[in-house]
Amino acid sequence: MAAANTNSMISLRAVTKRFGNFTAVDAATFDIAAGEFFSLLGPSGCGKTTLLRMIGGFERQSTGEILIDGEPMGTRAPNQRPTNMVFQSYAIFPHLDVAENIAYGLANRPVDKATIARKVAAALEMMRLDGLGNRRTNQLSGGQRQRVALARAIVCEPKVLLLDEPLGALDKKLREEMQIELRQLQKSLGITFIFVTHDQEEALSLSDRIAVMARGKVLQIDTATALYEHPNCREVAGFIGNMNFLEGRIAGVEGGLAAIEIGDGQVVKVPANGQAAAGGNAILAIRPEKIDAHGSATAPQPGTNAIRARARASSYLGDRSLILADWRNGAAPVSVSLQNRKSLSGDGSSGIGIPGPDSELWLTWPVEAGVLLTS
Amino acid sequence: MTAISEAASDQYDQPATRRPEWVDGLWLIAPTLAIVVGMMLVPLLAIIIVSFWTQTGFDLEATWTLENYALLFQPEGKLYRILIVKSLWVSLVATTAVVVLAYPMAYFMAFRIQRGKLIWIILLTVPFWTSYLLRVFAWKVILGFNGVINSGLKAVGIIGPDGLFEKPLEFLLYNPASVTITLAHAWAAYAVLPIYVSLEKIDRSYLEAATDLGDSKWKRFWRVTFPLSLPGTIAAILLVFIPTVGDYITPTLVGGPSGIMIGNSIANQFIKSNNAPLGAALSCVMMLAITVAVCLFLMAIGKKRLKGADI
Numbered sequence: 001m002a003a004a005n006t007n008s009m010i011s012l013r014a015v016t017k018r019f020g021n022f023t024a025v026d027a028a029t030f031d032i033a034a035g036e037f038f039s040l041l042g043p044s045g046c047g048k049t050t051l052l053r054m055i056g057g058f059e060r061q062s063t064g065e066i067l068i069d070g071e072p073m074g075t076r077a078p079n080q081r082p083t084n085m086v087f088q089s090y091a092i093f094p095h096l097d098v099a100e101n102i103a104y105g106l107a108n109r110p111v112d113k114a115t116i117a118r119k120v121a122a123a124l125e126m127m128r129l130d131g132l133g134n135r136r137t138n139q140l141s142g143g144q145r146q147r148v149a150l151a152r153a154i155v156c157e158p159k160v161l162l163l164d165e166p167l168g169a170l171d172k173k174l175r176e177e178m179q180i181e182l183r184q185l186q187k188s189l190g191i192t193f194i195f196v197t198h199d200q201e202e203a204l205s206l207s208d209r210i211a212v213m214a215r216g217k218v219l220q221i222d223t224a225t226a227l228y229e230h231p232n233c234r235e236v237a238g239f240i241g242n243m244n245f246l247e248g249r250i251a252g253v254e255g256g257l258a259a260i261e262i263g264d265g266q267v268v269k270v271p272a273n274g275q276a277a278a279g280g281n282a283i284l285a286i287r288p289e290k291i292d293a294h295g296s297a298t299a300p301q302p303g304t305n306a307i308r309a310r311a312r313a314s315s316y317l318g319d320r321s322l323i324l325a326d327w328r329n330g331a332a333p334v335s336v337s338l339q340n341r342k343s344l345s346g347d348g349s350s351g352i353g354i355p356g357p358d359s360e361l362w363l364t365w366p367v368e369a370g371v372l373l374t375s
Numbered sequence: 376m377t378a379i380s381e382a383a384s385d386q387y388d389q390p391a392t393r394r395p396e397w398v399d400g401l402w403l404i405a406p407t408l409a410i411v412v413g414m415m416l417v418p419l420l421a422i423i424i425v426s427f428w429t430q431t432g433f434d435l436e437a438t439w440t441l442e443n444y445a446l447l448f449q450p451e452g453k454l455y456r457i458l459i460v461k462s463l464w465v466s467l468v469a470t471t472a473v474v475v476l477a478y479p480m481a482y483f484m485a486f487r488i489q490r491g492k493l494i495w496i497i498l499l500t501v502p503f504w505t506s507y508l509l510r511v512f513a514w515k516v517i518l519g520f521n522g523v524i525n526s527g528l529k530a531v532g533i534i535g536p537d538g539l540f541e542k543p544l545e546f547l548l549y550n551p552a553s554v555t556i557t558l559a560h561a562w563a564a565y566a567v568l569p570i571y572v573s574l575e576k577i578d579r580s581y582l583e584a585a586t587d588l589g590d591s592k593w594k595r596f597w598r599v600t601f602p603l604s605l606p607g608t609i610a611a612i613l614l615v616f617i618p619t620v621g622d623y624i625t626p627t628l629v630g631g632p633s634g635i636m637i638g639n640s641i642a643n644q645f646i647k648s649n650n651a652p653l654g655a656a657l658s659c660v661m662m663l664a665i666t667v668a669v670c671l672f673l674m675a676i677g678k679k680r681l682k683g684a685d686i
Binding site: 027056058077078079083084087088089092093094095104105108109152153156 | 585
């Protein structure tokens with residue numbers, strides 16, 4: 001794992017950052033490929049920004065090494081690294097106009113004025129800021145400021161672009177537009193992007209791969225689909241999307257399936273990950289939208305998991321309905337999300353039917369839809 | 376649509392008898408306004424009026440005349456012309472010294488002190504716990520013939536029969552240089568505080584961005600930190616320059632015959648020479664000179680940079 005991948009742009013080797021007794025980043029070790037759109041995702045205070053700032057050279061790691069394009073960065077300052085940063089606050093210089101801001105980094109390069117002017121004009125055009133070159137930066141809208149910050153970093157042609165929650169300050173609609181623009185920009189430039197966000201939807205929709213972090217640790221690095229469908233621990237499963245956790249004991253493993261006793265004599269099956277062993281404690285994780293709810297009269301089909309439950313509450317959300325169902329005393333209720341494919345009658349009582357409070361239900365889901373978590 | 380309905384509802388919400396806002400504002404500034412009008416505007420107008428009068432013996436003669444001003448352009452007015460230029464020059468040198476000394480102090484407080492900034496600010500004001508007069512006297516003690524510097528040099532043998540100098544240094548006191556030194560010290564805190572505030576206000580991410588875009592620390596200072604601290608630096612320059620031009624105490628105490636400034640001359644007209652109209656005219660000319668100097672200074676800095684930097 002630690003061996004340098006030949007096409008990895010960034011290699012982190014046990015990168016650790018401590019502030020006094022507090023470990024902000026704990027032995028982060030992973031590679032980021034050239035041209036990858038890589039996200040660091042986690043709740044605030046999880047160490048994602050600290051990790052990004054260490055890659056950029058704004059913080060010095062306590063131990064470990066960071067390699068960019070095969071070169072160890074050591075204690076190099078940000079101006080000595082092939083990276084550029086888009087700051088959360090944009091950090092657009094208020095005493096310079098838009099074009100001067102974009103040209104800022106180029107002035108430190110051995111290029112003549114004509115080249116700088118040409119590159120700035122190209123960047124303005126690419127970021128759809130044409131004609132705004134002479135604007136003062138306090139006359140720009142949020143989206144324009146964002147694009148100026150991006151243009152200023154991109155004209156320096158870094159090997160890696162670091163983005164620290166760049167869309168956090170924008171309203172929802174603008175943020176969605178900028179997400180699409182960012183993705184297109186990254187594809188057309190082919191630069192490696194490292195994107196820090198606490199917004200899971202943003203990370204899922206933009207990234208090639210995502211590292212989920214919590215309490216300074218990197219929990220899982222995977223594609224969006226893999227993270228959602230096959231989380232490797234309860235924390236990742238709970239952080240990304242909604243998840244039901246059914247706690248129980250492994251009764252046996254047979255044919256790649258683990259049978260889990262979840263109390264009241266109910267047994268459900270789930271694909272066994274390699275480590276599952278009979279007798280151990282286990283958690284079955286199942287997404288609300290993978291569960292189907294049937295009236296109690298309907299017999300469960302063979303080959304699917306089924307548990308008995310009682311509806312506690314339901315809410316109609318337009319495209320779908322949410323049902324909260326109690327299935328065992330003392331256990332957290334299971335939430336079920338049903339797609340409202342058929343139209344409901346005005347009072348919602350017929351059609352596919354939302355179960356009323358206290359009605360008996362069978363909750364069923366395909367065996368392969370569940371995820372076995374042993375931790 | 377919404378704008379129209381909001382405006383309409385505003386009409387009904389507000390009582391018809393409500394006072395306009397500027398009336399409330401006027402009440403708020405009334406005490407200050409009274410002081411400004413009574414203590415500044417009226418005396419200023421009096422000075423301007425008196426500067427067009429003449430003095431006969433012990434009486435002011437209230438006939439309009441330009442004689443006082445004309446004097447400044449005649450050969451007899453040469454002394455005043457020299458004093459005006461000299462005052463501007465001494466003050467300019469002192470201001471430059473103050474800002475050059477104050478900037479690093481302010482920079483240190485803004486960027487190097489992490490905890491206990493208030494203590495540093497209080498320490499900075501410690502010299503101001505004694506009066507201006509006493510501080511100027513202190514410099515007289517330090518720079519004098521038998522003062523701290525000379526007796527110190529004597530003690531280590533630099534001054535003495537075998538030393539570098541035979542007699543105590545006389546050039547330390549009673550000249551324009553001693554005036555400049557004293558002014559520079561006395562006004563330092565006035566310059567540190569505005570510069571400190573404008574440095575403190577600079578978002579640290581600007582500095583990180585500059586480094587990220589390839590600047591060395593030195594380059595970053597001149598491209599980002601200094602331009603963004605200009606409002607405070609300009610305020611410091613004006614705060615020190617304007618009052619020191621007309622300073623009266625310092626040149627009186629440490630200036631000696633060669634160190635006197637226009638302030639002394641104006642005071643002389645009012646007190647010793649008993650020629651208030653000429654003193655008033657000199658005051659007016661001095662005010663005009665300072666105004667012109669400040670305007671030239673601000674124009675040189677340029678409107679554009681000021682506008683951008685005050686964000």
